[in-house]
Each structure stands twice: as structure tokens, then as C-alpha cells.
Amino acid sequence: MKSWKHLLTGALAMAILAGCGNDEPVGPDPVTPDEQQSLYMNVGVALPSARGTRSQTDSEGNSTGGTEVGKDYENTVKTLLLVLSRNDDKYVAHTLVTGLNTGNKTTITTTAAFKRTDVQKFYDADGKLPENRNKIHVYAFCNPTAELTQLFEGLNSSNDDGSWVNTACKVLEGTTSQHTEIWEPGSFLMSNAAIAEKTIPDTFQEWVVKYTSEASPFELSGKNNGGINNDGAIKVERSVARLDFKDGSPTQDRTYPIGIGEDEGTMKVELVRMALVNMSNEFYYLRRVSDDGLAADAVLCGQETDANYVVDTDAAFKEAIVLSSIAGIGQLKDHFNFRLFDDNGEINDNTRKQWYSERIVDVLENEEDNDEGWKPAAKSDYRIWRYVTENTIPTPEKRQVSGLSTGIIFKGKLKAGDNLETKHEDLYKAISGTFTQSSDGYTYEIQGKHYPILFEYKGTLYVGWNNEVVKKAQEEYATDTNSELYKAAMENNENGNPNTLYQALVAARNTTNEEKALTAFRKAATTAGFTLYQASDDGDGITDGAHDGVGYYFYYYYWNRHNDNQLPGTMGTMEFGTVRNNVYKLAVTNIRKLGHPRISDNDPDPTDPEDPDENGDLFITVSVEVLPWVVRENNIEF
Structure with missing residues (x-):
């Protein structure tokens, strides 16, 4: 991930967490009146400006190096959950800062209140830390779910084993809705993009002596007068990915000429609908990577490279699932929204009702992406379609298959092209009814x-x-x-x-x-x-009148591409997947033939599931930098 290089600096005074003035200590040891004074730590959040421009693509023109600053509502932080842990990630303390509203500001700084006795318990009975224990991890969750916040209310340093870092977020969309607020405008869930290791005082007494005023909090993201330097913002990333779409047809009308030799252009394919399938229903709040995409030896908040895998919550399931069996296919409903297949591994009109489907003309009316700075102009005109959850596939590469990969299905309609009536009258009459x-x-x-x-x-x-x-x-x-x-x-x-x-x-x-x-x-x-x-009627079962009439319809299957190895027919590491904080820009640029028939029984090669794709009184200040979206531009040909 690349840090946004055009950050502006500034400070935004924030209200202290409601109830932070509660001076009554909690814990087994009595405290003196002096010790009842609040202790403060400073936290800052650095956000990219939505009014900035994209960085350029890399030297070879690959858009995987490009970035998209994002909209104001994709960058806004309203609530901030801060978690302190030991360097082995066992829980120390947490706090929730509310009432934030960063809007379009690039940097915010707020003072957070921690429960004093939680921090004190981190120190030994003599109030000191053993050697090397003054290094802690700081985790920042922007706009956290209520479920995640409640998790920490039951934790303390004596009952936590560090497993909280493996907590997952369950997202359900459709007939049942859960946690879809993670991509609501102004409330995007974000979390650490890297481990933030910070240094704290060696003695608890130092907190009491030096940081008893809100005006002089302990800096977790800056330099402290006592000599501790915690310079560096906590980098966070959005927990979801975004799909953008634009009309990539030659005449900008979603229509593509097809035909071979003398018949070239006599037929056309009009794309009329697009549907999201196989969106994962769970992801880790904190990203992790490993050499094979499995949980063993995964590195928490590790950086993705071209040789490792982002680990999914159900990586072991994906590695072991037998998709050739009905029993295996039936398990997919526990892992995905908008499944491509039904419980029998089939695709039919009823199956398609469980997809997330929209007419493309409606998608093209959506809000434009932030395309300032893109050159050439052909890279502009994308529209924000929707947000999706992370879905990655472990090694070996053969597990990148249609039953597991997030995909976009395009529905095409056959239309008459140039001179079709003259050259192929029967076909012209068939298309025209x-x-x-x-x-x-x-x-x-x-x-x-x-x-x-x-x-x-x-x-x-x-x-x-x-x-x-x-x-x-x-x-x-x-x-x-x-x-x-x-x-x-x-x-x-x-x-x-x-x-x-x-x-x-x-x-x-x-x-x-x-x-x-x-x-x-x-x-x-x-x-x-x-x-x-x-032929069929696109309006069957549709009561709002928004359909494309009677005609010959068919489908094209596209599996979301994350890392393109430029080797057709050979899948590489993380080539197909969907990863948080990435924008996937999709444009169908060419269609050579008709797609899969609407009726699966009419297809000699139907798509198969195995086809390869608290209130408190300690205050900390932390800077949290939201990384820009990483852009991956995918031109699609069928």
C-alpha cells in the first residue's frame, strides 16, 4: 500500500469522551486524591483529502500502482475505537471516542480517555515495567461496529489471551441484513493497515507526574517532552473494497459488434444487466497475510506482496471444500452472499434471483468516481457501482474457482447489426420477432x-x-x-x-x-x-417496467481480478480475489461471441463450481492515516 503523499496538516479540537471525568478509580488498590487526577494521551487521525488528485500509475502504466483519494464520505471518521495491547497483542485497555465529524478535513487530532486502572494493571506491583515491556501495540478502528466495541467491554488484562485480534465481521445482505453500515456514507469501517508499535513510560508514576492535564497529554503519535518519540501516524485502511464501472463499448452505448470475416458487425451484443455474485459474508477486522493464504504463520497486519496471500476467515474451508458434491455446494450458503449456484450446483432463473443485479443503464447514472488527474482521458468516466467485502482464495491456485471467487455476471442481448437483414434474413427476422x-x-x-x-x-x-x-x-x-x-x-x-x-x-x-x-x-x-x-422476456417477474423486452439473452462470467500476471490461462498468486481498500475499475472493452445460454441445459459447457477464480481517565493521542484506495483497472473481454 502506498501512503498518500499530498496530506495536509492541521488540528481539530475534539470533545472529550462523555463521562471521562469519572475520577473514581476501579481496581483492588486504593489511590490517593492526587492519583485521581485524569491522565491524558493524545490521538490524531490523518485522512487523505478528497479534493486531491490521484497519484500516477507506475512506470509501465499498470494501474495497480495508482491510487484513488476517495470521496469525503469514504474518508469521514465519526467514532474512533482505540485499543492498547502488549506487544504479544494481549489486551491492556480500550476507549471509544465519539462525536467526531472529520468531514473533508485532512487531519484530526483528538484526546482520548482510557480507564486509568486498566493501564495501571499493565505495570508491576512496584509501578514499573520489566525490561522491554514499554513497547505496546495501538489499534485504531474507525467507525467500528457496535459488536466490535462490545467485545472489549468484557475484556481485561487477566482474562485475555490475545485472540481478540482474530475477531471477524459478519456481513449479510439480502433478505437478512447485518453490518451493511460498514460502507454507509460517512461511516466506513477502517482498521490498522500496519502494526503500530509505540513506547510508553517505564513507570506508572510518570503518567501521574507528567500527564495530568488535558493540555499536555502523552503523545502516542508525536514527540513527548520526556524524551519518548512516538512520531508517526497510525495508518488505517478501509475494510471493504469498491467496484467502479464504465461503458467500455466502442460507441458508448453498451453495444459491441460481433461476427467473423464477412459477417463482422452483422450482429451486436448489448449489455443490459450486471450482477454481483459470491460476495463473502465474513472478514477479519484486522487484515493478515501468509505465504499460502492459510491462517498458520499468518502475519497480523502484514503487507501484501506479489508473492504472498491475504488470509480469509474461511481459508481452511476453501482449501478443503469438495465442490463436485452436492453436500459441498450446499455449504456455500454459509459463506457467501449472492451465491452464483443454488444448493444443487445449478444456475437457473430462480438462482439468478439470489444475485445482486442491476440494469447497467442505472449503474451508469451513479455518482462519478474521483477521476481528476487521470491521463489519458480514456481512464475517466467510471461510476461507483457498489462496495464489497474481502474474499481471497488460498493456495494452491486451483482453488480460484467459480464456486468461491467473487464475480460479476453480465447479461447480454443479441441485436441486429449492419446489413444483417440483407445477408442473413432469417436471423434478422428471428432477432426482430x-x-x-x-x-x-x-x-x-x-x-x-x-x-x-x-x-x-x-x-x-x-x-x-x-x-x-x-x-x-x-x-x-x-x-x-x-x-x-x-x-x-x-x-x-x-x-x-x-x-x-x-x-x-x-x-x-x-x-x-x-x-x-x-x-x-x-x-x-x-x-x-x-x-x-x-428467446425470453427480460420482464418476466419484473413489476416496475424496467426491463429490456423479448429477445435472445445470454450471460458472460467475469471473476474479479486482483493481480494480473499477464499470462492468459495460467493463474498466479492472488490473481483472482477481492481485497479491502482496493478500487476495482471495470470496463467491458470487447465481446467476440455470444455468452452462456440463459438455460443451462442448452449449454454444452455450463459453468461448474470447480471451474477455475468505556469511560476512563487516561488520555492518549494517536494519529490515524487513512490510506487511499488502491486502484486496479480491469478491462474485460469476452
């Missing part, structure tokens, strides 16, 4: 219009079966008896002859046997390698 039903062909009716099944085989799209596929297969066979199309369309296979089954389907049209005949034909066709596209 003016196709005429024939006696030897199979069509189905939607809103009074007839639509044939479209068949794709090795890059060629056929309208109907008898009219196109069989004719083409027979033509190829006349000149090449090894024609793969002929074998696929005409020869028997383990599920029967597709051509014969198609004729049975035509005969069963408008009878009680139609669905059974259609199922048999589709199975045979997909087994032979054909992809089938059937």
Missing part, C-alpha cells in the same frame, strides 16, 4: 411472436435446425465425409440422433409431449456440441 413458423420447423411463441431456436456450433450461428443445420451438414458431407458438423448433426450418439429427435419435437409441438420431446432433443444437441439459444 418476425420469423414465420414453418410446418417442418420448431418455434415457440412469446407475446404473439414466433421465435426459433438458434444453434451455435464452432463459431457459426444457425437459425432453426431443419432449415439451416441439416442443410449445412449435408453440404459439408458431400465434400468431406469426415465433416464434424455432419457427425454432430446426423450421426447417432449415446443420446440418440439429434436430427431424428428434432423431427419428433416438431411432431410433438402443441401436444402434451412437447416438453418431453424438447428435453430429449436439447440433451442430444448439447451432447453433440451445439449451444442452443432460446
Whole structure:
């Protein structure tokens, strides 16, 4: 992570925590009246300015080195939870500073009240510290959840073993909501980006003598008159990631020309919806890294490199889960919001209702990101889509799979392109809903219009079966008896002859046997390698009128890319994942073909889950620097 280099300095006087004047000591030892005076420590929070500019990308133009300052509401701190621990992270004391409102200020400094006896218990009976015990860790949680704050209310130095650092935040979004306030404007949850080791006085008496005035608190982020130098702000980072999106189509209308050779541009794909899937429902309050992404030997608040992994709360589960079994698939509901698959490992219309889906035209109306300073201008025009939780995958790389990785699913619609009516009249009529039903062909009716099944085989799209596929297969066979199309369309296979089954389907049209005949034909066709596209109404089940009508729809699957190793087909360390305090800028820049069919049974290669992707009276001052978002720009091609 890079520190923002354009910090401004300043001070903001803050109200003392309500109740901090309670001078009655708590603990087994009596205190004298002099000892009842409050002890103070100073804490500061340094925030990046939302009015600044992005830093440049690295020397090679890679956006992983770029930063995004963020919006004011992404930087604001209203409440600050400070935790002091021994250098082995066993609890010492904590306090909650409320009433903050940093707004667009770049630096805040506040005085925090700690419970005096908690700090005193850190010292031996003689009021002194053993050698090397004067080094403590300071943790800062900005805008903490109530659950996290309550955790510390039950802790004391005698009952804590340091395991509090492994506390996780559970986030549920959908029919049940929990902790979604962590990304509400002005209340973004933040926590340490690195361990903050600070030095405190060697004797408790020094606190009493030197730091009894709010005007002269002990500095945890600066120089003290007594010689202790704690210079350096506590760096914090946001606990969530952000997804930005822009229209990357050639004509800025979400539409992409497709077609091969002479047919290039005769068809178009319009992206109409985008959906978030597999958003993790839990993450550690404090980030940690390890060599393999597993918890053993993880380094708390360690820095991510190009050779290590950010550790997730369910790393062991992800390593061991058997996604090829129904039992394994069923466990995913305990780990993810917006699961890609249902409990049977399938994707259908009901499954898609559990995704987080929006129309792209609505996404493009969202607030612009902070794109000042980006060059060239092509890097601008991103819109803030939404925030997501951290989701990382442990080694080996094969665990980066569709059942576990956070993804974005794009819904496309087939449209007529240039000269399609002239070159391929039947396809034009199919797309426009003016196709005429024939006696030897199979069509189905939607809103009074007839639509044939479209068949794709090795890059060629056929309208109907008898009219196109069989004719083409027979033509190829006349000149090449090894024609793969002929074998696929005409020869028997383990599920029967597709051509014969198609004729049975035509005969069963408008009878009680139609669905059974259609199922048999589709199975045979997909087994032979054909992809089938059937038209549908995008408005089915939608009551607000916001839909894209009837047409041929399909889906493109994109797994969020964190570190691009620039090696297509070879996954690298942390290549696919979602990591806190990163902005993922997404733009679909190219589409070459139709996507996965809406109906999974029409897909010869359907997506599979294993497819690889307190009140108190001690006061401390701490500076907390919120690091800017790390930008990762992902141009997507299908």
C-alpha cells in the first residue's frame, strides 16, 4: 500500500469522551486524591483529502500502482475505537471516542480517555515495567461496529489471551441484513493497515507526574517532552473494497459488434444487466497475510506482496471444500452472499434471483468516481457501482474457482447489426420477432411472436435446425465425409440422433409431449456440441417496467481480478480475489461471441463450481492515516 503523499496538516479540537471525568478509580488498590487526577494521551487521525488528485500509475502504466483519494464520505471518521495491547497483542485497555465529524478535513487530532486502572494493571506491583515491556501495540478502528466495541467491554488484562485480534465481521445482505453500515456514507469501517508499535513510560508514576492535564497529554503519535518519540501516524485502511464501472463499448452505448470475416458487425451484443455474485459474508477486522493464504504463520497486519496471500476467515474451508458434491455446494450458503449456484450446483432463473443485479443503464447514472488527474482521458468516466467485502482464495491456485471467487455476471442481448437483414434474413427476422413458423420447423411463441431456436456450433450461428443445420451438414458431407458438423448433426450418439429427435419435437409441438420431446432433443444437441439459444422476456417477474423486452439473452462470467500476471490461462498468486481498500475499475472493452445460454441445459459447457477464480481517565493521542484506495483497472473481454 502506498501512503498518500499530498496530506495536509492541521488540528481539530475534539470533545472529550462523555463521562471521562469519572475520577473514581476501579481496581483492588486504593489511590490517593492526587492519583485521581485524569491522565491524558493524545490521538490524531490523518485522512487523505478528497479534493486531491490521484497519484500516477507506475512506470509501465499498470494501474495497480495508482491510487484513488476517495470521496469525503469514504474518508469521514465519526467514532474512533482505540485499543492498547502488549506487544504479544494481549489486551491492556480500550476507549471509544465519539462525536467526531472529520468531514473533508485532512487531519484530526483528538484526546482520548482510557480507564486509568486498566493501564495501571499493565505495570508491576512496584509501578514499573520489566525490561522491554514499554513497547505496546495501538489499534485504531474507525467507525467500528457496535459488536466490535462490545467485545472489549468484557475484556481485561487477566482474562485475555490475545485472540481478540482474530475477531471477524459478519456481513449479510439480502433478505437478512447485518453490518451493511460498514460502507454507509460517512461511516466506513477502517482498521490498522500496519502494526503500530509505540513506547510508553517505564513507570506508572510518570503518567501521574507528567500527564495530568488535558493540555499536555502523552503523545502516542508525536514527540513527548520526556524524551519518548512516538512520531508517526497510525495508518488505517478501509475494510471493504469498491467496484467502479464504465461503458467500455466502442460507441458508448453498451453495444459491441460481433461476427467473423464477412459477417463482422452483422450482429451486436448489448449489455443490459450486471450482477454481483459470491460476495463473502465474513472478514477479519484486522487484515493478515501468509505465504499460502492459510491462517498458520499468518502475519497480523502484514503487507501484501506479489508473492504472498491475504488470509480469509474461511481459508481452511476453501482449501478443503469438495465442490463436485452436492453436500459441498450446499455449504456455500454459509459463506457467501449472492451465491452464483443454488444448493444443487445449478444456475437457473430462480438462482439468478439470489444475485445482486442491476440494469447497467442505472449503474451508469451513479455518482462519478474521483477521476481528476487521470491521463489519458480514456481512464475517466467510471461510476461507483457498489462496495464489497474481502474474499481471497488460498493456495494452491486451483482453488480460484467459480464456486468461491467473487464475480460479476453480465447479461447480454443479441441485436441486429449492419446489413444483417440483407445477408442473413432469417436471423434478422428471428432477432426482430418476425420469423414465420414453418410446418417442418420448431418455434415457440412469446407475446404473439414466433421465435426459433438458434444453434451455435464452432463459431457459426444457425437459425432453426431443419432449415439451416441439416442443410449445412449435408453440404459439408458431400465434400468431406469426415465433416464434424455432419457427425454432430446426423450421426447417432449415446443420446440418440439429434436430427431424428428434432423431427419428433416438431411432431410433438402443441401436444402434451412437447416438453418431453424438447428435453430429449436439447440433451442430444448439447451432447453433440451445439449451444442452443432460446428467446425470453427480460420482464418476466419484473413489476416496475424496467426491463429490456423479448429477445435472445445470454450471460458472460467475469471473476474479479486482483493481480494480473499477464499470462492468459495460467493463474498466479492472488490473481483472482477481492481485497479491502482496493478500487476495482471495470470496463467491458470487447465481446467476440455470444455468452452462456440463459438455460443451462442448452449449454454444452455450463459453468461448474470447480471451474477455475468505556469511560476512563487516561488520555492518549494517536494519529490515524487513512490510506487511499488502491486502484486496479480491469478491462474485460469476452
